Amino acid sequence: MEAVIVNALSKTYGQEAPRAVDNVSFTVSKGELFGLIGPDGAGKTSIFRMLTTVLLPDGGSASVDGLDIVKDYKEIRNRVGYMPGKFSLYPDLSIEENLDFFATVFNTTVKENYDLIKDIYVQIEPFKKRRAGKLSGGMKQKLALCCALIHKPSVLFLDEPTTGVDPVSRKEFWEMLRRLKEQDITIVVSTPYMDEATLCDRIALIQNGKILGINTPANIVASYPDTLYALRAEPMYALLQAVERYAHTLDSYAFGEYMHASFTGDVREEDVKTYLRQQGIADVEMKKTTPTIEDCFINKLKN
Numbered sequence: 653m654e655a656v657i658v659n660a661l662s663k664t665y666g667q668e669a670p671r672a673v674d675n676v677s678f679t680v681s682k683g684e685l686f687g688l689i690g691p692d693g694a695g696k697t698s699i700f701r702m703l704t705t706v707l708l709p710d711g712g713s714a715s716v717d718g719l720d721i722v723k724d725y726k727e728i729r730n731r732v733g734y735m736p737g738k739f740s741l742y743p744d745l746s747i748e749e750n751l752d753f754f755a756t757v758f759n760t761t762v763k764e765n766y767d768l769i770k771d772i773y774v775q776i777e778p779f780k781k782r783r784a785g786k787l788s789g790g791m792k793q794k795l796a797l798c799c800a801l802i803h804k805p806s807v808l809f810l811d812e813p814t815t816g817v818d819p820v821s822r823k824e825f826w827e828m829l830r831r832l833k834e835q836d837i838t839i840v841v842s843t844p845y846m847d848e849a850t851l852c853d854r855i856a857l858i859q860n861g862k863i864l865g866i867n868t869p870a871n872i873v874a875s876y877p878d879t880l881y882a883l884r885a886e887p888m889y890a891l892l893q894a895v896e897r898y899a900h901t902l903d904s905y906a907f908g909e910y911m912h913a914s915f916t917g918d919v920r921e922e923d924v925k926t927y928l929r930q931q932g933i934a935d936v937e938m939k940k941t942t943p944t945i946e947d948c949f950i951n952k953l954k955n
């Protein structure tokens with residue numbers, strides 16, 4: 653069964669502006685962990701806001717848990733949990749006061765649904781008297797997740813939950829999401845971190861309000877159309893410029909301590925190295941590399 657159905661959803665802010673969300677369609681199955689992957693301004697937040705009924709679409713339709721986001725907005729609000737990208741807690745309330753507050757808003761108690769948040773809450777419980785404004789990024793994020801879960805939603809929307817959080821807390825957070833998924837909660841999560849994309853069951857790559865592709869991370873990587881190389885030489889900027897100038901280069905960009913590049917099919921590794929030697933770049937390390945989601949994203953943007 654589909655937990656979320658999005659059909660040609662659109663949103664424009666103001667008359668002159670380009671569409672922030674442009675004819676977006678996708679579905680999310682019950683119990684699926686679905687990722688919206690895209691850079692700042694891609695339209696992720698606008699999609700979340702429409703699906704959680706805090707923003708009206710101006711085109712298309714969508715349903716969550718079988719309910720229409722416009723007609724059934726009141727009922728949807730009881731069924732979804734929403735963790736907005738920006739800090740959503742009350743900084744002057746303590747951890748336990750924040751949680752109690754969210755439970756009360758939804759006519760429930762922390763006790764009633766404690767099982768659902770237990771794993772996460774025990775990690776911040778020692779600090780339960782501390783004000784939310786004084787918590788570390790990772791702790792705030794755990795508390796925000798508890799608050800979004802406390803009314804036992806069937807669909808959880810998490811907008812960039814790990815932005816600005818340290819790597820260890822990010823890893824823990826994704827482990828928590830996998831455990832929630834086992835409890836049959838459908839999760840739609842957005843992230844600008846490409847490495848997190850691989851942790852989703854399926855992802856939608858999104859840019860300028862449009863979906864560039866939807867598939868499992870493995871299938872997205874498998875559908876990368878060219879042979880991708882990682883190259884390195886000293887100095888890197890000379891290598892980058894030389895590869896960019898090369899007539900047979902399809903795509904080239906810096907990637908960590910390497911650069912990534914793809915070439916037209918008729919070019920062999922030796923040809924590239926010969927060309928680079930002619931350009932005065934001798935000691936080139938060049939190897940085939942498996943594309944990451946980020947490479948796939950860059951490739952789709954170009955085509």
Ligand SMILES: Nc1ncnc2c1ncn2[C@@H]1O[C@H](COP(=O)(O)OP(=O)(O)OP(=O)(O)O)[C@@H](O)[C@H]1O
Nearest residue numbers: 665672690691692693694695696697698699737812
């Ligand atoms: N209230 C608003 N008024 C005008 N334009 C807006 C408004 N909210 C968003 N936009 C514009 O709509 C586009 C999509 O923004 P949105 O916040 O949905 O993207 P995003 O992928 O969530 O990015 P971010 O992580 O920066 O929030 C952007 O160009 C943004 O400037």
